[in-house]
Amino acid sequence: MEQIAQVAQAVAQTYNPEGIAPFPFEKLINSIPNLSVFFADLTDDAASALSFKPEENRFSIYVHK
Secondary structure, X not given: OHHHHHHHHHHHHHHOOOOOOOOOHHHHHHHXXXXXXXXXXXXXXXXXXXXXXXXXXXXXXEEEO
16 A cells, blocks of 8 residues: 555656645646546545556546536
């Protein structure tokens, strides 16, 4: 878990050094070509979700709007 926390902190420092909330996903979209971000109506108990399609090498982030 410590390694995951370190990676998450490095990503946040790279893409959101100001600590903006909500996270500025636009910076990720512009720098990671195989990433899509969707703002959707998720269930009340889910703030976000992640998916990966290996056949397309594509990551998706779904953010509750």
